[in-house]
Amino acid sequence: MTRARSELRLMALLRPWAALRLALAALVMMASFGLSPAAAQEALRPLINALGTGGFPERAEAVKTLAATGDPKVPEILTYLSDGELYAPKAGGAVYRVGAGNAVTDPLTGTPSEGVSAGSLQKIRLNNTLRGAITTAMSQLTLLSPDRNKRFSAAQDILKSADPAQLSLVDGALAQEKDGAIKSLLESARAVMVLKSDHSIEDKKAAIDTVAARGNREALTILQTALAGAPADLAPLIQGKIDGIARQLALWDVAQNIWYGLSLGSVLLLAAIGLAITFGVMGVINMAHGEMVMLGAYTTYVVQQAVATYAPGFATFGLAIAVPTAFLVTALIGIAIERGIIRFLYGRPLETLLATWGLSLILQQAIRTIFGPTNRQVDNPSWMSGTVDVGGLAVTWNRLWIIVFSLAVFFALLTLLKRSRLGLQMRAVTQNRRMASSMGIRTPYVDALTFGLGSGIAGMAGVALSQIDNVSPNLGQNYIIDSFMVVVFGGVGNLWGTLVGALSLGIANKFLEPYAGAVLGKILILVLIILFIQRRPRGLFALKGRAIEQ
Amino acid sequence: MDAKITNSILYLDNVSVSFDGFRALNALSFVVEPGELRAIIGPNGAGKTTMMDIITGKTRPDQGEVYFDGAVDLTRKDEAEIAQLGIGRKFQKPTVFESHTVWDNLELALNRKRGVFSTLFYRLTAEDKARIEEILATVRLTARKDDYAANLSHGQKQWLEIGMLLAQEPKLLLVDEPVAGMTDAETSETALLLKDIAKTRSVVVVEHDMGFIRDLGVKVTCLAEGSVLAEGSIDFVSNDPKVIENYLGR
Amino acid sequence: MITDFLLSRHEKKTLIVAALILAAAILVPLANLLTPVGSILHVPDHLVPLMGKYLCYALLALALDLVWGYCGILSLGHGAFFALGGYAMGMYLMRQIGARGVYANPLLPDFMVFLNWKELPWYWTGFDQFWFAALMVLLVPGLLAFVFGWFAFRSRVTGVYLSIITQAMTYALLLAFFRNEMGFGGNNGLTDFKDILGANIQAPETRAALFASTALMLALALIFASAVVRSKYGKVLIGVRDAESRTRFLGYRVENMKLFIFTVSAMMAGIAGALYVPQVGIINPGEFAPANSIEVVIWTAVGGRGTLIGPIIGAILVNFGKSIFTAAFPEFWLFALGALFIATTLFLPKGIVGTVMQGAKNRAERQKAVAAEKGRAVSPAPATVGTPEPQAAE
Incomplete structure (x- = not known):
């Protein structure tokens, strides 16, 4: 991110130069190809010849007249004039160009003028007035x-x-x-x-x-x-304006920080939503959650490779294919984990923590064995690369899409939990397992699906993260602690808490960074959360009452 | 200690508490006199357990006054302080230390200094030993004193918990459903035991078992929706139309 | 009172293990220094610090067991206390290098010269004295645990929440110690030690002495821990673990109970770290990695939490296995470790020692029941046979 920013700044610096070079190149091109029709050219000839007559004021007038035609040939002529290559007979009359080696040519067509010797001609001299007139005319012509x-x-x-x-x-x-x-x-x-x-x-x-x-x-x-x-x-007025602009710029900086914070927050949200399901809804602490994210990122890699090999034309849709694939892959793995390990450990959260940690070691090592320990390259599709400026903000497309994606996932999940039958059953099992079971809800089935859902969302988070982070076996480890902090901070068992927690942690992180540096900022955030948990042990949006007592 | 505000051992006035909009207690007022044995009945969700939570410091009331022994404001104290003041509590589900022996359970409950270092350097004195033996006899667990509490039957766990409360030497005992899951014989023995205990201290019993309440033969308070519905003798309360409507059913 | 406390009745198996450790404290150095190379009894030089390392891990696991096995606090921060103790010792060892460093600065360690620091940071003062460093080995982890625990236990952060915030604490320390500005050598940590208490740290005699001190410290810690858990305080801890609210309603200040054992345990972890550093010759921020703290948990779980000898056996077994494994099939170690985590929690929740003890106890109860039946047919059999869950110390 910082690198991209400095590159942008460099571009801005280089822009005037590039523009100047472009303009010059265009001028030269126009000159050499002689784009204007011959007839129009001939109309210029008397005006050019006027450059050779009269004193400086008259010649300056002639330059203005020439420029006023707006003819594309004019800049070339004026360049000759300012370079001192235009000559005229002492008595006046036709103007010639005397180039290198005293070659006399027609300034308008560039054809050699037979029978005119350089010795018979006199250079058209310039003074400052005339030079000024030329410069103005040139700018005017490009303007x-x-x-x-x-x-x-x-x-x-x-x-x-x-x-x-x-x-x-x-x-x-x-x-x-x-x-x-x-x-x-x-x-x-x-x-x-x-x-x-x-x-x-x-x-x-x-x-x-x-x-x-x-x-x-x-x-x-x-x-x-x-x-x-x-x-x-005038000074006070200017000073006032300067202060005003400085304030405005400070506001933009704040906006930029909020934007970065939202961007980080959306990443945290993606990583944490799945955890909010497994930890918050089921009370299962899944230390292998980060590995589910990592598996999602590797699925993206595999899908992209497959698309590039078998259907290169669909390369732009690789990501669109990766999202459902990653969801399915990680959801199935999640269901397998729930059926194979976690269901034996319900009611023993600390043991679940240890078993899933062991699982995370195995998954990491498995990926390392299959894909190697180095980073894998996952490409950004064209619609996700680049930047757009909004006022004083530089908004990168991939970050913008990830925010949109994470919110979409969040609200989809919220709708699923609130409106669908599975969501209803999940909530029922969360609140009273025995009662739900005696109402005919197949709780083991709901458990497996809930865990699969949480894992699948982690997989989708992996797809998004593959666009902004290195795809390596350690990818998940970098997010697991932060994700837990989000869930704990937001309050367990409440998706809105996760949303607020993720965004506020993201923003707080980005606001601390300029003052404390990235690492110290992160440490400060961790310390603040640890202190916060002391005040509100069950997070921002905690449930209250007897129901939550174990 | 402050001047006495009341002469009651327990004094609740206008106590309310709500959880996420649900009013568990609604302007509850309730008084227990020294040496009184009081029974509390009421439907599920009437606020019986929440009231005990408030008295023992587990939950803070949103408003209202709670005084113990006439002068101690219980709303400012936590569980450990309140226990040390002399309020013992038996939970609805029997809660004993399952991986300790019966003896150790009682030893832990004895009313001795409870600091880190006092417990670290504690040695069992002859006096404490005698006290534990005495309680073991009272709750009829002498034969099982070296068994793990986990291996006791449900009724025995209930009795062990009552024994632990006795070891605590409280001035006020709060007993939540002491006879749930007991046989009829055990139930009537428990009633005798509680009446015996109430000779020297105040006891509040929450129970659903109307036969047991009748056995106790004491003043009854019926709670519903977080406040007192009726109070008086068992016959008075069980004939109250509101009580019949809310709790006993027709 | 203290000696009385330490000498109070211990279990037989605790005393046996303590005696075995003490025997190792004497025999291993003797077998290393006095027997000729090639003799069957000879312990090669490279094995002495390796075994010393295992004993440090055993001490760390014992410390964790006090809080986890006996009080139910699953701390994922013990690796951090271990590392802090290690850093305190490492700072002493750094200052002992003196002018023998690459830059030959008599006052500043090499990495500070490299960073262009002009003077010693204030928190490095005093570490040239062994007694001061030894005090810090106890105080720094102890103080951190005290402050952290003070906040956490008072606000009743329990269970998984506590585990997660201890992990966050470890992670924050990891990030902090990676920073050069902290003044602890950043990424590279502290290393290139020359001598300890005037003795060459590489010399076989020094290594033997370090091994002996570690074994002695472990035996002492075992006796101390046994005295703690068998006191009434220890019984309260088990009460907190099994029924926290019951303990509270009996009038015990649960937060103080937890805070004391957490602090003591952190100090023990600090000692383990301090003994570890001179034997492995380096301490770096990697020791703060959250994964390390969780590994300690698995040693304890494998051996049997809630038993005192379990974590010692578990730490030695797992680390011995790790040494073998990483030498033979390095790429499979993480698979094996992961599988160990899962298998232990699923199939061996009481750990090795816990399971063995359970078996012995079941047999005893059966015999008792049979005897009772023979004696008096009227007496009812116990309602259930078997010990409560989790395993008690007896």
Whole structure:
């Protein structure tokens, strides 16, 4: 996660450069292929020739006129001009390009001009006014380019340089611009230019508002720079805006932390729901629960391999196939465990703990023997990779899907328990085994199915975890203690408690991390839970009364 | 000790407690005098066991006053303190230390210092020995003193538990269904034993067995839905229409 | 009073096992040091610390049995108390290295020099003195157990809940000790010890002495534990295990009862850890792994919880088996251990010693019943034959 973030940051840093290179490449390409129709080209010729006549002011005027045509050939010509490659006879007339080796060519078509010697021509000289005119014209040409991406990067460049001299250019571009994103960039650029220029206080105030409205880190930097050189009567306003943005950014940080916390919480929820069933509903403490998660992750791996081998076209659906498969595989293993071991240990929770721990050792070692001790690569399908920005939040798709998935599993389970016949029987057995049994409920059957259900959910959690964690034989071990903490914290026998427990532990973890570091944060959470259990030994959502006394 | 608030050995006033919205006790008021033997009847869920839980400190009431010996506020004490004050309790299901011998069960119950170090360095004195022998005789378990409690019959476990209460030397005994699962002979012997015990201390007995209650021949309180329905002699209570409606049935 | 307490009536088999351990304390070092290599009686050098390690584990299992077997507290934190005792001893041994370390810093252990630390952290002061380290071996685990138990037992966290939070405690300590900033050598822990109390820690004589001390300590602990469980306090503990609320309603402060035995047991585990470290030559955070604590539980269960000699036998047997197994078929050890967990809980819940004792007792009861029938045909047979569950100490 951190690595992905730093990569993103790096990309943002590189973006202006990449854009600039793109723009230049585009210019050169346009130049070499001569995209404009010949007729239009010929219309340019008098305008080009005008560059060779008159004094500097006239020539600057000629550059503006040339740029105003918006012809794609114009940037090339202007580049020649600023590079000092355009020549004209002393008396005026046609303008030629004198390139390397004194080769005289037609600047418009690039064909050699026979019979004209470089010696007979005089270089068209430049001064600062003329250079300024060229730069403005170039920016204007890209800002007005029909290609959206080019305009976007040009706008970004303008915002970066924010030369007040280009104010009118930006105004012109703004008048025509339709695209919202580019428009907002240009407006910011305009505002920065206004701030730098000697416009009236009112204009500057409006400009400050415009920048502040962007509300991101760039705006913060712009305002901070502006604050340094701001007149005394503007400083408090700018400072106020800076504080406002800083507050807003802090809020986004909080939101980001909540998002990370929700993401971690959803993972904990997935890992803990199954446990809430076996531990909470049945009172069976299953130390091999983590291994059920691990088996789910390996099932995903196997399914993905199988799909890639036998039906490569369905690769994107590998995960969709893995979810029910993992559920079935782990549910069946769970039922086998319940029938084979756990049913002999009902009423002896501590022994169940030991036996299932032994089982977890065997399952881990079995997977290690079959698949080897190293991590297995499970691929993310395309719809689960990538990031989307929501305001100041960077939301990764795989995390988003896992949150959706865990909530879906949670509510599906809740519905199952509340509405289905099996759910009713499960609740009946939980509350009064003997009574349920004498009502004709086959309690052993319900026990096996309940345990299978809990294990199957663990398997589905494994599918989700395979997308964000290393698939190794130890996968389950990393979650088992946290999952128990969730169930104990939330209160045993209450699914809502598990939901609240998982999300609040996830969020608390992520809020502690920036202050205490990941490891210390985790230790703090464990200590807090241990202290919490002292206050409420049966968790947040505990049942009360005589019924729960053993 | 504070000034006496009442002269009663046990005084409950307006006690209520609820579990997840279910009102187990509803403004219950109940008084036991020193040296009194009192029987409590009532349907399942009437709050009999919850009342005992509150008196012995296992459950805290949501509201109301509970005083022992006129001055001790029981709502502020925990089980061990209350037991040390002199309230003994027999559970509905006989609860003895099954992996100890009958003798050890009584030795543990003896009213001696109960701290970690007092028990660690405890030595059985002649006086304690005599006391245990005496209780063994009272509850008729002398022959089985070296047997594990687990190997006793159900009735014998009930008696052992009563013996343990005697060893505790309480001022007040709370006895929850002492004759459940006993033969008729055992039942009437238990009634005699309890009456004997009540000569020196107060006893509260919860029982469903109306014959047993009749044998006791004491004041009866009928609880229903967490409060007192009727109180008086067995004949008075069993003729009360509300009691018939709620408990005895027509 | 203390000697009186320790010398009070013990069971015969406890005394036999204690005597056997004491005999080992004398005979093993003698067989190692005095007999020539190649003699049948000779104990090779490498076996001495290995056997010493088994006895440390036995002491740890005995400590766990006091809380689990006698008081019903399934602690999954005894590995942590063991490791804390080990670290306290390891800190003493580190400071004994002095300037002989790789960086030759007279005050700072190598890993601190490596981390660019300039001075010894305050909690390392005093550990250059053996007596101080020995005190800490008892106090640190004892204090942790006391504070933890104080909170847990007062709020009546019992059963599986208690097991889970002790496991969480162990896990938190594991994470903490992996951090370099803690100042306990991080990942690598403490190692490269040179000498203990002035004697070369690698020398056969030192190792023999360490073995003898371990055996002596185990025998003492066994006698102490026997005195505890056979006192009235021990009977109260069994009462707490079997019927906690009955104990409470008899006026015993169950939380104090639990807290005392939990603390004492943690101290015993600390001693075991302290004896373990000089014999294996290293202590690292891996000792805090929750899996280690659970393994201790299985030693105790195999041998027989609620019996004092059971955990000793169980720890030695399982670890001996582990040594054999990991040498012969390393990849199958976890299968075997896992199977042992399951088989013990399903088929041998009383453990080896418990089952043997049960058999002997059943035979005795049968004989008694037969004798009674012969003598007086009128007396009724006992309602049920057999001892209660779980196994009592007698």
